[in-house]
Amino acid sequence: MFRHFSMLAVSSALVLSPVPSVPVPEGIDQCVAPDGIPGQPLEQARLMLTGLPKNEIRIQVDPEDYPSEPPPYVVGYRITDCSTDYPYQQYTITLELGTQAPDLRRSPRGDAETALAGAGLGADPQPADAGADWTVTDQNPPPGALVRYGTPVRFNLVAPSSPTPRVTTPSPPVDPLPSLVKVPKLKGLDAAKAEQRLTKAGLLIRLDPDSPRKGKISRQDPAAGTEVAKRTRVTVWLTRAPEPEGGGDDTGTADGSAAEAGAGSELGPAVLGMAVLAALSLGLVFLVRPKRRKASRRRESSQRREASQRREASQRREAPQQHGNSIHCVAYPDPAPNLEIHPARSTASIALPDIWVEPYADPGRQELREVVP
Amino acid sequence: MTVLIETKPSTADLLLFADPQNAAAALSQALDARRMLEAVGDEARRADSVFRNALNGKVAEAGGELLRGLDLGAVLLGGWQRYRDLRIAARKTVEEPSSTELVRLAEHRITSRHAPYVDVYVDGRRVTRVDFGIDLAFDITLMHASVRHGRLMSLGAGDCTASVTWSVRGFPVAQNKASLALPLNVKLGKGILLYAEKRS
Numbered sequence: 001m002f003r004h005f006s007m008l009a010v011s012s013a014l015v016l017s018p019v020p021s022v023p024v025p026e027g028i029d030q031c032v033a034p035d036g037i038p039g040q041p042l043e044q045a046r047l048m049l050t051g052l053p054k055n056e057i058r059i060q061v062d063p064e065d066y067p068s069e070p071p072p073y074v075v076g077y078r079i080t081d082c083s084t085d086y087p088y089q090q091y092t093i094t095l096e097l098g099t100q101a102p103d104l105r106r107s108p109r110g111d112a113e114t115a116l117a118g119a120g121l122g123a124d125p126q127p128a129d130a131g132a133d134w135t136v137t138d139q140n141p142p143p144g145a146l147v148r149y150g151t152p153v154r155f156n157l158v159a160p161s162s163p164t165p166r167v168t169t170p171s172p173p174v175d176p177l178p179s180l181v182k183v184p185k186l187k188g189l190d191a192a193k194a195e196q197r198l199t200k201a202g203l204l205i206r207l208d209p210d211s212p213r214k215g216k217i218s219r220q221d222p223a224a225g226t227e228v229a230k231r232t233r234v235t236v237w238l239t240r241a242p243e244p245e246g247g248g249d250d251t252g253t254a255d256g257s258a259a260e261a262g263a264g265s266e267l268g269p270a271v272l273g274m275a276v277l278a279a280l281s282l283g284l285v286f287l288v289r290p291k292r293r294k295a296s297r298r299r300e301s302s303q304r305r306e307a308s309q310r311r312e313a314s315q316r317r318e319a320p321q322q323h324g325n326s327i328h329c330v331a332y333p334d335p336a337p338n339l340e341i342h343p344a345r346s347t348a349s350i351a352l353p354d355i356w357v358e359p360y361a362d363p364g365r366q367e368l369r370e371v372v373p
Numbered sequence: 374m375t376v377l378i379e380t381k382p383s384t385a386d387l388l389l390f391a392d393p394q395n396a397a398a399a400l401s402q403a404l405d406a407r408r409m410l411e412a413v414g415d416e417a418r419r420a421d422s423v424f425r426n427a428l429n430g431k432v433a434e435a436g437g438e439l440l441r442g443l444d445l446g447a448v449l450l451g452g453w454q455r456y457r458d459l460r461i462a463a464r465k466t467v468e469e470p471s472s473t474e475l476v477r478l479a480e481h482r483i484t485s486r487h488a489p490y491v492d493v494y495v496d497g498r499r500v501t502r503v504d505f506g507i508d509l510a511f512d513i514t515l516m517h518a519s520v521r522h523g524r525l526m527s528l529g530a531g532d533c534t535a536s537v538t539w540s541v542r543g544f545p546v547a548q549n550k551a552s553l554a555l556p557l558n559v560k561l562g563k564g565i566l567l568y569a570e571k572r573s
Contacts, residue, residue: 030464030568032457105543137412138542140490140504156501158412355428357435357491361442364487364507366452371480371512 031082031091033057036369038074039146045074045095056090061097063149067120072097075146096148103143104136104155112136112155122152130157183234185224186217194236202230211237378446378528378561381554385443385507388537389547396440396539396547401433403546409503410493417495432491432503439489439505440539445553448509449533450525452483454567459518459525463567467523474520478513480531485509506540511553524564530555 034052037045042061049057058081066072075098082091099119104112109125110132116123134157141147181201186194194217195205207213215238222228386393404410410428414420453459462474487507493500514531536550 032460035455035457138504140502141488142504142506142543156412354494354496355431356494357431358494359435359439359491360489361439362487362489362507364443364448364451364485364509366448366455366483366485368452368455368481368483371482 030084031079031089033077033079033093036367037095038076039367040074042072042074042095042097049093054088056088058092060092060094062094063097066097066149067099067118070099070102070119072099072149073146074098075148098146098148098151101139101141101143101145101147101153104139104153105143107136108132109134109136109157116153120149121147122150124152124154126154126156131159134159180227181230183220183222183224183226183228183232186220186234186236187224189217190215191217191236191238198234203228204231204233206233206235208235208237212240214238215240377444378450378559379556380445380449380533382551383445384441385445385509385537385539386437386440388445388535388551388553389440389539389549393437393441397430397433397437399547400436400541401429403541403544404429404432404503407542407544409542410501413493413495413500416500428493428495432493435491436503436505436541439491440507443487443507443509445509445511445535448485449483449511449513449555450565452485452511453478453518453525453528454565456481459520460567462520463523463525466520467568467570470522472521473526476518476520478516478518480512480514483509483511483513485511504542506538506543508538508540510536513555520567521564523566523568523570524561525567526561526564528559528561529557530559 034048037048040048046059049055049059061072062078074095076096078094078096080092080094082089084090099121101121102115102119104115107115109130113123113125136155137158139153139155141151141153147153181203183203184197184201186197189197191205191207191214198205217236218239219237221235222232228234382388386396390396390399410425410432413428414425417424419425456476456478458476458478462476466472466474485508487509488504489507490502490504492502512534514533516531517529518525519527533553533555534550535553536548538548539546
């Protein structure tokens with residue numbers, strides 16, 4: 001409400017305000033240029049100054065010689081030779097020209113200086129003795145800011161980071177694809193021969209723990225003809241060979257003799273005595289054997305348990321090496337380990353250098369533009 | 374006597390942040406994210422986090438101070454001093470000392486660009502300069518002013534919307550647009566000089 005009244009009062013005052021009756025004396029610098037000239041491209045500013053009613057304006061530019069590219073901007077102006085008879089004014093306006101500061105960031109020093117020279121600006125590299133390959137980190141005035149021609153643009157440079165060392169990681173020794181070999185037939189062979197055959201084929205022999213230590217091979221794993229990787233172990237089982245014929249010969253001879261003794265009447269009492277002796281010894285054998293068998297069975301049972309335990313442990317160890325799982329592990333040491341070293345002392349005890357900052361305020365540059373309805 | 378206009382919020386930091394403490398925090402975050410002060414650590418041969426945090430904190434605090442020191446009323450007055458009709462009115466009142474001019478200011482926009490900076494010293498040696506940018510824009514609707522003796526004596530303000538962008542080394546830290554409360558009628562004491570007659 002109050003605002004409406006105040007606006008009404010303003011409007012009334014404007015209507016009733018007296019027309020200035022006293023002519024403004026000449027000779028004082030009171031010519032006023034249109035708002036918004038600074039910041040305009042030169043051609044735009046010329047247009048704004050041309051054809052203004054009640055104004056006679058002579059336009060000059062400073063500097064007179066300026067680069068055509070990038071396009072010049074008006075960064076300020078001076079009014080001279082002012083002659084005014086309000087509302088008429090006649091004056092010379094000298095448009096101070098400049099350009100937009102190019103974006104130098106991330107450019108090498110050489111390129112930055114070339115760009116500045118091309119734009120008609122000065123260069124103020126920091127540090128001054130930086131190499132041509134140093135890179136601009138920041139600049140003042142910032143990119144795009146309007147600056148007068150010849151203004152030095154200060155830019156900070158950093159040394160190029162030392163070239164990243166070319167890291168060549170030695171490629172791990174290439175393990176040739178495991179060549180496959182056929183498992184030879186081992187059935188019927190003794191362990192020594194089987195080992196020879198397997199070695200020839202590039203394979204290893206492994207005797208099943210449950211298998212008798214001697215005898216001929218009755219089973220094999222993997223089966224004959226299976227393709228496996230070299231150095232695969234082939235497990236074999238031996239079957240105890242039939243009792244050697246030597247003992248049998250003796251028995252056979254005795255049996256034969258007895259038969260013959262029964263058959264032949266001419267065998268003498270010596271032979272008969274021998275037969276009696278043989279029968280006695282046989283009886284003794286039958287008496288002693290069961291005890292031996294029991295001990296042997298106990299021993300075997302114990303051996304089997306141990307062997308079973310060994311086998312399980314062995315299978316656990318050897319499982320990855322068996323071709324059937326197709327797991328092939330090759331261990332490589334890390335040629336470039338990530339090594340870190342940490343000081344043990346507390347960071348709180350690290351002495352800080354003397355850091356201080358000095359702020360500089362900027363009152364700024366205000367511009368005012370009327371909003372044309 | 375310094376003439377001021379009390380706006381609400383009164384300073385640039387309050388226009389950006391509800392809590393002015395957040396100004397330094399936001400700046401510190403921006404400095405850290407952009408690794409703007411990394412080169413200082415390299416130069417001072419201090420790459421540890423204690424040094425980095427201390428440096429960051431000092432610069433952030435100083436940057437926040439610069440923002441806090443920017444009085445929005447003073448900026449507005451600086452803009453109005455450039456209003457052509459006010460200057461013409463001021464000239465008239467100088468030529469006719471007993472007169473008072475009432476000027477109606479149409480809708481207008483005041484822009485103000487500030488480039489404060491902070492010089493950083495480590496062990497007494499200047500190591501870097503951190504440039505800031507504070508860009509302000511005020512959109513003001515109808516207002517009126519009275520001018521006497523070449524001075525702006527009072528203002529009756531309309532509505533004002535202010536926008537602000539705060540940047541460090543060209544990278545924005547924060548920006549905001551908010552309504553700015555201006556006093557309905559401001560008496561400017563002895564007034565603000567708009568035009569002074571040249572002494573021959």
